[in-house]
Amino acid sequence: MHGYDLLVVGSANADLVVGVDRRPAAGETVLGSDLAIHPGGKGANQAAAAARLGARTTLLARVGDDAYGRLLAQAQRTAGAETAGLLEGKDAPTGVALITVDSAGDNSIVVAQGANARLTPDDVAGARPLFEAAAVVSLQLEIPLETVAAAARTAAETSARVVLNPSPPAPLPEDVLALCDPLVVNEHEARRMLDQHAHDPGRHTPGGAQDGAASAEPQEPEEWATALLGIGPRSVVVTLGAEGALVAGPDGMTRVPSPRVEAVDTTGAGDAFTGALAMRLGRGDTLEQAVRYAVRVGSYTVTRAGAQESYPSAAELEKAVTAEATAR
Structure with a gap:
């Protein structure tokens, strides 16, 4: 029996959001809405x-000794997560995402990494008891890559399953890729990872063929998944938005459809999907079972505004599933 279904190692940001009619051009000032401040960051979102x-x-992350850090800690407690791994320091402020959203719903984001950039392999080593207690460790790439690698390797040493979402996309060490079970990507991330791999002449496929000799660029999700499996992960999940997700592994590929919903806000939906997927794996689901559950969580999330505030409880999700079944 594990102490934690899930340990998330990643970023924690305060999201500062302003609505504008249109985004300013260079040198221009525009007026916006009142400032809204929300808990965010891919790691904190997944844990919540x-x-x-x-x-x-529980969440292993770094925040500053400031109001935003306290906001993020309280948001984790409110969601029901433990904060034993939330490290507070005075050497850097809490990470902040500056977000403008225009009248069409398009956004522009600038992230000041702050304390996220100070999460180190030493922090991972110091948190080893959390890894030893976890069934699954979930990772993203909004923290230093060396820290991600240390976390993946520590998870392997402690027999925890590794779930990794390469966002924002960056080349991963081959031994870290080999631990991913699954690698979770959307269309953009799949294309970027394959492009990065193909243009790195120092890398080779597990079978020994150099990636630079790869054939035409994959165009379909099944082709992306096949190509991604070829660069090392044990399994791959490709998220497809309103179309659901594709599960790919040693036993083949399966498309998992998404319930039809009216989307209000997609902010943080990918994090909700990955967090739900990882926790169900921690509860003992097969990968396909976990993806089927995560697709429902993701579809529910987009029907409400915001990121963490849009995430459902188990009771809310069950109520939505029951309503859907009754409506058929």
């Missing part, structure tokens, strides 16, 4: 999503 669903969850 899993905890709200009832998972035993």
Whole structure:
């Protein structure tokens, strides 16, 4: 019996959001809405999503000794996550995402990494008891790559399953890719990872063929998944937005459709999907079972505004599933 279904290692940001009629051109000032401040960051989002669903969850992240850090810690506690791994320091402020959203719903984001950039392999080593207690470790790339690698390797040493979402996309060490079970990507991330791999002449496929000799660029999700499996991960999940997700592994590929919903806001939906997927794997689901659950969580999330505040509890999700079945 593990102490945690899920340990998330990643970023924690305060999201500062302003609505504008249009984004300013260079040198221009525009007036916006009142400033809204929300808890965010891919790591914090995933941990909050899993905890709200009832998972035993904790987050390893760094925040500053400031109001935003306290906001993020309280948001984790409110969601039901433990904060034993939330490290506070005076050497850097809490990470902040500056977000403008125009009248068409398009956004522009600038991230000041702050304390996220100070999460180190030494922090991972110091948190080893959390890894030893976790069934699954979930990672993203909004923290230093060396820290991601240290976390993946520590997870392997402690027999925890590794779930990794390469966002924002960056080349991963081959031994880290080989631990991913699954690698979770959307269309953009799949294309970027394959392009990065193909243009790195020092890398080779597990079978020994150099990636520079790859054939035509994959165009379909099944082709992306096949190509991604070829660069090393044990399994791959490709998220397809309103179309659901594709599961790919040693036993073949399966498309998992998404319930039809009216989307209001897609902010943080990918994090909710990954958090739900990881926690269900931690509960003992097969990968396909976990993806089927995560697709429902993601589809529910987009029907409400915001990121963490849109994430469902287990009871809310069950109510939505029951309503859907009754409507058929």
